[in-house]
Amino acid sequence: MTAIARQARRGATRQVLFYLAVLLIVVVALFPFYWILRTSLESNNQVAAGVGGSNGVIPSHLSVSAYANIFSQQHFLTPLVNSIIVALGTTVVTIIVGPLAGYALARLNIRGTGAILAFILLAGFFPVLAMIGPLFLLLKDLNILDNIYPLIIVYLVYTLPLSTWLLKNFFEQIPRELEEAALVDGATRLQTLRRVIIPVALPGVFTAAILSFILAWNDFAFAVSFLRTTSHFTAPLSIATFGQSQFQVFYNLIDAAVVVVSIPIALLVLFAQRRIVSGLTAGSFR
Amino acid sequence: MATNAPARVRLILPGRPPRGADSRSAADRRFGYLMVAPAVILLLAVTAYPLIANLWDSFHFDNLSYAGLPHKFVGGHNYAAMFTSGQWIAALEHTLLFTAATIVFDVVVGLGLAMMMHRKFRGRAFLRASVLIPWAVPTVVSAMLWKTMFDPRAGFVDYFLGAIHPAWANLTWVNASVWRAWTVIFVADSWKNVPFVAIILLAGLQIIPNEVYEAARIDGASPWQAFRRVTLPMLRPALSVALIFRTLQALLVFDVIYILGGGGPGTSTETLSFLNYQTFIINTDFGYGGAISMMLVVIALVISAGYVRFLRPQT
Numbered sequence: 378m379t380a381i382a383r384q385a386r387r388g389a390t391r392q393v394l395f396y397l398a399v400l401l402i403v404v405v406a407l408f409p410f411y412w413i414l415r416t417s418l419e420s421n422n423q424v425a426a427g428v429g430g431s432n433g434v435i436p437s438h439l440s441v442s443a444y445a446n447i448f449s450q451q452h453f454l455t456p457l458v459n460s461i462i463v464a465l466g467t468t469v470v471t472i473i474v475g476p477l478a479g480y481a482l483a484r485l486n487i488r489g490t491g492a493i494l495a496f497i498l499l500a501g502f503f504p505v506l507a508m509i510g511p512l513f514l515l516l517k518d519l520n521i522l523d524n525i526y527p528l529i530i531v532y533l534v535y536t537l538p539l540s541t542w543l544l545k546n547f548f549e550q551i552p553r554e555l556e557e558a559a560l561v562d563g564a565t566r567l568q569t570l571r572r573v574i575i576p577v578a579l580p581g582v583f584t585a586a587i588l589s590f591i592l593a594w595n596d597f598a599f600a601v602s603f604l605r606t607t608s609h610f611t612a613p614l615s616i617a618t619f620g621q622s623q624f625q626v627f628y629n630l631i632d633a634a635v636v637v638v639s640i641p642i643a644l645l646v647l648f649a650q651r652r653i654v655s656g657l658t659a660g661s662f663r
Numbered sequence: 664m665a666t667n668a669p670a671r672v673r674l675i676l677p678g679r680p681p682r683g684a685d686s687r688s689a690a691d692r693r694f695g696y697l698m699v700a701p702a703v704i705l706l707l708a709v710t711a712y713p714l715i716a717n718l719w720d721s722f723h724f725d726n727l728s729y730a731g732l733p734h735k736f737v738g739g740h741n742y743a744a745m746f747t748s749g750q751w752i753a754a755l756e757h758t759l760l761f762t763a764a765t766i767v768f769d770v771v772v773g774l775g776l777a778m779m780m781h782r783k784f785r786g787r788a789f790l791r792a793s794v795l796i797p798w799a800v801p802t803v804v805s806a807m808l809w810k811t812m813f814d815p816r817a818g819f820v821d822y823f824l825g826a827i828h829p830a831w832a833n834l835t836w837v838n839a840s841v842w843r844a845w846t847v848i849f850v851a852d853s854w855k856n857v858p859f860v861a862i863i864l865l866a867g868l869q870i871i872p873n874e875v876y877e878a879a880r881i882d883g884a885s886p887w888q889a890f891r892r893v894t895l896p897m898l899r900p901a902l903s904v905a906l907i908f909r910t911l912q913a914l915l916v917f918d919v920i921y922i923l924g925g926g927g928p929g930t931s932t933e934t935l936s937f938l939n940y941q942t943f944i945i946n947t948d949f950g951y952g953g954a955i956s957m958m959l960v961v962i963a964l965v966i967s968a969g970y971v972r973f974l975r976p977q978t
Contacts, residue, residue, distance in 0.1 A: 395779075395782075396784075398779065399784075399786065399790055402779070402790065402794065403789070403790060405854070406793045406794050406796065406797050406854075406858075407796070408819075409808050409809070409854070410796070410808075412811070412812060412818070412819050413808055413811065416811060416817055424816075424817065427815075427816030427817065428816060428817060428822050429822065433822070434819070470705075473701075474701045474702045474705060475702065477699070477701065477702070478698060478701070478702035478703070481694075481695040481696075481698035481699045485692060485694060485698070486688055486691060486692060486695070487692050487695035487696060487699065488692070493699060493703060496703070497702065497703075499710075500709075500710045502911055502963050502967035503709075503714075503960070503963065504936070504956070504959040504962075505915065505917070505936075506915065506935075506936040506937075506939040506940055506956070506959060507713065507714075507717060507956035507957075507959040507960050508709060508710065508713040509713075509939075509940065509943055509944065510713070510716075510943040510949050510952045510953060510956060511712060511717055511720070511949075511953075512709070512713055513943060513944065514716070514949060515712070515716075530705065530708070530709065531709055533709060534706065534709045537702055537705065541702055566690075566691065566694050567694075591799055595800070595801035595802060595803075596801075597801065597802060597803045597917075597918045597921070598918065598936075598940070601921065601940075601944075602943070602944050613801045613802075613803035613804070614803075616803055616807055617921070617922055626814070626817075628811050628814060631807055631811065632807075632808075632811055635804050635807050635808060635811075638800075638801065638804055639804055642796070642799045642800050642801075643796050643799075643800075646792060646795045646799045647792055650788070650791060650795060653799070654791070654795070654862055654865075657859075657862055657863070658862065658863060658866035
């Protein structure tokens with residue numbers, strides 16, 4: 378009787394410790410976001426006064442002046458739109474080019490499949506900073522330096538390797554009989570691809586699209602190397618340069634922008650968590 | 664067609680049924696090349712082109728700041744300058760030390776986190792989502808976020824530390840002393856990347872069949888023994904993937920370095936990638952920068968060749 382009670386109590390203690398550890402992790406992961414939100418809701422005066430006294434974990438007043446300021450005076454909408462254009466552009470190119478390559482590598486008996494797959498993998502590991510010099514000179518010679526559109530192609534180095542591998546694995550899992558049946562019925566390869574394979578592969582393409590958008594949205598290295606004019610900046614680059622020429626750093630402005638940039642990503646994570654996790658792991662080993 | 668070619672392809676695509684008519688497979692192949700071509704050409708444009716251009720530039724003098732001077736061949740001068748440059752050697756040391764510290768920390772903590780997320784309990788989905796968000800936000804966001812947190816006036820680090828010990832209030836961290844600057848960089852980097860390691864390892868944990876643990880338990884293995892003799896060996900593939908990914912990312916670290924002090928104080932937090940950026944974009948020295956880039960490529964190649972070798976027998 379006492380032994381069972383002791384065991385039960387030990388189990389309960391363990392349970393409490395486990396939940397405490399979970400709580401700790403959630404706090405470490407999310408408390409900084411709370412603090413960002415809190416700082417973004419401070420007025421300039423509160424930021425100047427600093428944290429302390431009545432203005433502690435819970436701020437003394439709330440103000441949306443920082444949000445008004447980043448859009449009206451810092452023109453943050455422009456970099457935000459630039460980022461959306463580039464990230465969506467990269468995503469669209471990726472989900473056209475990626476599935477084509479993934480399908481051919483999974484299904485069509487082409488010579489050098491192994492070498493092509495290895496090359497695509499290696500391309501994904503290519504050091505980003507080793508690309509910027511020659512690409513800078515190339516874009517300069519083509520007169521498209523300080524322009525967001527070339528970034529759509531450059532960002533493919535982030536998105537295409539992962540997407541192609543992920544979709545190749547996905548196509549391999551689709552039963553071969555499905556397309557054989559269509560081919561026997563006299564459909565061409567392209568028709569089979571469009572009518573049979575693409576609809577079945579849609580979840581895989583969707584996963585590739587989400588990951589591509591996140592990866593393109595997050596770039597900083599290329600943007601900081603190629604873009605010069607503030608109206609051409611992407612959102613991450615814009616955040617990095619906020620309040621740099623001032624004597625005081627206005628963290629409420631920086632953090633308001635940080636909140637705005639994080640919202641689409643946080644929404645994607647909340648609604649597509651399973652897909653992101655499966656895509657990340659399927660792309661890396663299987 | 665070489666007789667051994669289909670065998671190699673079959674190795675990569677397991678369970679391939681025999682092909683139908685020869686004419687269709689030939690047409691398929693042509694079609695296949697067309698389908699692969701856009702991806703390969705686009706990736707060649709953004710990787711092979713810079714690689715060749717860097718190789719060429721690294722043996723030439725090419726600095727936009729001296730636009731009047733000819734881009735003449737200088738032999739191994741850029742490489743000699745790099746290998747004898749105190750700044751490059753220091754950047755190499757910083758990069759290697761940062762990589763060693765960060766991968767050990769990320770893998771140990773990531774493994775613990777993965778094992779927690781592997782357990783079934785109420786709120787598991789919430790834990791996973793809250794862990795995934797730091798990974799998914801841009802590095803600029805995570806770096807800026809920690810810059811705020813470590814700011815003596817705006818952040819919570821000094822606020823809480825000051826509550827414990829008055830002397831710890833109002834410390835400057837970013838760009839202050841070598842140790843404090845690295846602390847901020849390390850925290851910002853791990854906060855974002857431990858979740859990635861945990862997700863990869865979680866996937867590895869999930870493919871270990873439960874029966875193996877049952878068998879170990881029946882044989883009288885303690886939880887620690889089960890972890891060492893069952894979990895760790897069976898987690899090896901996932902561990903290797905996480906390690907190689909993280910090693911590469913850490914060796915090429917740039918964004919956090921740029922945001923959190925820009926290599927400062929002085930040059931004490933400069934890494935190879937940061938030095939490469941400075942050489943190219945700030946100093947516009949494309950010859951010397953080409954040499955630094957070639958070394959970055961060599962480092963990345965060595966690491967990723969290991970990854971490809973590891974992946975091959977499985978796919």
